[in-house]
Amino acid sequence: MKLVCVDCNKEVSADLFDYQCTCGGLFDIVHDTAQLDAEFLKRVFHDRLSERMTPYASGVWRYKELIFPELADEYITTKYEGNTGLYASEQIQSYTGSNRKVLLKAQSENPSGSFKDNGMTVAVSHGRSLGYQRFTCTSTGNTSSSLAMYASLANQESYVFVPNKNISLNKVLQTLAYGANVISFDGTYDDGIRFYEQHSKELGLYICNSINPFRIEGQKSIVYEIAQYLNWNLPDWVVIPGGALSNVTALGKGLQDLKKLGFIDKLPRVALVQAEGASPFHRMVAEGRTELVPEPTPYTRASALNIGNPPSWKKALRTLEETNGVTCSVTDQEILDAKAWVDKSGIGCEPASAATVAGLRKLIAQQVIDKDETAVCILTGNMLKDTDALHEYHLGESSTTSYKNAIRPAELTLDSIQSIL
Template sequence: MNTIQAQCIRCDKCYPLEAPMTYRCACGGLLEVTRDLRGLDAELLKRIFAHRRAERHTLHASGVWRYKELIAPELPDDAIVHRAEGNTGLYASAQAARYAGNRQVWFKAQSENPSGSFKDNGMTAALSHGRAIGYRRFACTSTGNTSSSLALYAAYADCEAVILVPSRDVSPNKVLQTLGYGAQVRTFDGNYDDGIRYLDAHAEEQGLYVCNSINPMRIEGQKSIIFELAQDFDWQLPDWIVLPGGALSNAAALGKGLQELYALGFIKRLPRVAIIQAEGASPFHRLAAAMKDNAARKHGRPELVPEPKPSTRASALNIGNPPSWSKALRVLTETRGITETVSDAAILEAKAVIDASGIGCEPASAAGLAGLRQLVEAGVIDREETAACILTGHMLKDTDALQEYHLAEKWGELHRNGIQQADLPME
């Protein structure tokens, strides 16, 4: 396999991505895979990608590896672990458009991935790269979706998965899914950020390949979400891409993918990106707001101030120190992007709209629609503009939220409107 290089986004120093795996630069900056894309013919690749959509039971049937030339052309095919990930539905929703107040809303349902979340797009790339350079033990810290995705791919590849899960504020459904795939689950007192610090300190000594979003290969795989979305729209994207922001890996990945599509000529213009955080876990939104103040720019390089005790009902967003914040900040600059925060009540209300439209999602996914509604009401997004919201996880990832909304609050109404025993036909 050809050596894959990664470059620090802060100081530009380059590293080979080989065992033992490097995740951060010596200066503390995040690494990013860089490749020379010159010489790629966008029109030819469009035809190739269209042809591959008809394939079945091959590597290119994957909605990630269909775009292998743009993801990881150096990875040998026999090292790649794939489960036909990607290939997720794109759905227009009149109900959501009425709710948000703009002309057209689409949902890209990454919830239809094999493990039920968008993490599969990145995990297939990370785990495949790890196998290619000799790893057989893989690890992550997770509030849920990353853990179940890693557990699935490790099990399918007959490898070991070590999962660190906070003992509080996680969805039991996601932990059960992770256990079901056979992963070794270790709970700890603390939050997502504490788990990342542990892996930073101990992964190398334990021979673990880390599959969190600090791994630049995760970002390469997740780029495919925007590639597939652009292909869904025949390479003419909507005015806005709206997505929830937890660890911010998706914002980093989609932004990188957008820039590459634009540089190669696949798309003629960049859509604007809106990153939505929960009010109780919104350090990135605060940073973006501060950056609008010219005075803040005089203090040198911007730095995110972590949320010491993040708290939100949308567990996938319950991250106080998102690892990919610096990459996401660059995305805002490159796409004239914006941030917004939404309350838990707004998230659950938007989730009910998405669920009732016949699509469904976990609470964190619904932050996108909740944020879109607020931005339209504030006049930031014009009512005539169009938007695609990324749904990151399946509605059954968090059944507690469904019970709270539909049973705890509405059980009396359901009972009053239900069929009485006296009305039932007798045999």
Template sequence: MSCDCGGLLEVRQDFRLADAERLKTLFDCRLALRTGPYASGVWRYKELIDPELEEAHIVTRGEGNTGLYDCAPAAIHAGVRRVWLKAQGENPSGSFKDNGMTAAVSRGVFAGYRAFACASTGNTSSSLAMYAAWAGLRCVVLVPPGGVAANKLMQTLAYGAEVYGIEGGYDAGVRLLNRCGEALGLYVCNSVNPFRIEGQKSMIIEAAHQLGWTLPDWVVLPGGALSNASALGKGLLEMKAIGLIGKVPRIAVVQAEGASPFHRMIASGGGELVPEPAPRTAASAIRIGNPPSWRKAARVLRDCAGVTCAVSDEAIMAAKRVIDRSGIGCEPAAAAGLAGLKKLAAEGTISRDETALVVLTGHMLKDADALRVSVPDPGLSPLAPDELFSRLAGVR
């Protein structure tokens, strides 16, 4: 799914005749739906996602419809005026991948495929496996042995996917599928698939809808494969061109220090990404050394006055604790956005008077090992009822 220039294919839609006010009215009307494809928080915006796809081919689990939370503890932690958290972990499979996967799988079904595949660090595989199981399709998954959180791997297997380990990790898996997927009759659903990007746009479209079509000053998100940066930037620019929003927010892409080839390229002013051969970070979902969507992401940074930064695992886990204890929760990779917002505010790149929307990419139960690190041992030795009563009375 690459073009002759070496970049990735991209869907270009003609929105010149789009009527912003008509679309707003249509989207508002669909909010009342409880069943059918337009009850989905992705397909509610079908005219912006895939207007030509026939409704009969839509494969949906009611994805999207995720909460957008005005979170004071997150704003205090970051040192900015206001922070909204877009909790994509509330999706059916527990991550933002569902927004894009419903669009990719639907297009694959439309094209006649019955076998679907991906390379994954966890969330992509569990999302694809879920949709494949729902639609009665074959699912093949390639994973880096030891590089996927156990809960994500178990989730993928529980949905019935065929899972194979591959030497060379995620990057090798993507290369293999790009080279051999079609010959094997497999429809590849990694972020190289342009319809994945179209579906993922719905995250920022839905957030704009939730905020009355006026977005904060910044959109901050973790960067792994960089499909999210590509998708959100594309969605922002298209909404501005249609007239759905009046101003495009700036974008900040945050990577972990041990897996930050994109940030290093941007910070150095270089024009070519140098892969990280051995990416390392506790945030396994963004442990990617050669992000396939880096060219698209670089273009988004240019068009949206964007910036990048890299944060330590310690900063990621500190941000995760804030998000968890606010009552929302997220996996480590998702917390990278808030950690990056804090760093950028401390450096003065983001003003303390500005506002931000932080995309939380995955559910807190996606990575149980991270929870064991971040949550103190409760010490659940049994207590006699009278002793328990005395302890509780003493801490009132």
């Protein structure tokens, strides 16, 4: 296993771990896969589905040979993350205008309620193997609650930097409940990233944000799991929401692994969806630029996407190039309306997750995605991650709510209840 810089291609041993190359580029982890046999591993991964209370019961560590084969089991910190549902929904198929099956991958079913658990189990486990006892991240919410959970599970300390506005209080409360040291600061997610890039070493902090390549390795397992559930036959499209762009980076890397090793015959195309108020990557792609221009004051009601300078944009661009992918942006109203449909379909998600369904609907309407192509939408977070959004949409005074489901006051009389029924 080695680290390879995505900018200058410099190679270093993974034993000489760092988050960034001396040139400033981020590292990728590259495994020695020469001895791996796809058909043998398919049988191994299938057999591990019956595991209970071992690391291989995890939907991440089930694929240990593709993620972190060198790690000793004693360092693995797991809550049996992954193993999340993959659902077909006729309601969402109808809403998006698709003629074919639309699948929803509910990463919201992870232990801390978001897709971050797939990567965090690997990051914290790696940090422990290096002897770290203090773990850190800057976060708009999901990363912080995931880190706090795993650090506490491992009896380690976590220090979380949280912007003091445009975040979900539910996620901060969850982070506090798990025992993290929460540090609120005046600034943006990007300011927090810059701070600990400069000072983490002198503070003895192990960084668990997406600049950490081991976190990306864990998140790859999301696409491995989708492929295994579908008997190694992926749909035409994978639709992913984009904030820091770690997920599109990880899933793109996982797709390349599966194709290179012979698990799948062809790559699906990737569609990356950003919120209109925080879409620097989409604008770069749409305008044909090769450098990202950060947004100093991003804003979207989908707080998990509220990132103006995504650190993984170069890796995300590589994923689009390798999969002939596309990007789009959707308004907050489109996101919240799509969320209402996902919620009433019986699956549920937080606003950022619903960007995928809103994006699929838009791309089908624009004929970028054909109605007869199949798609899987990644739902990244639980619907209770942002109860303010639910309150505003269904119980608020907004006149733009399209699918409001208000509480209905009634007297407990037969006539009153019959009128409702």
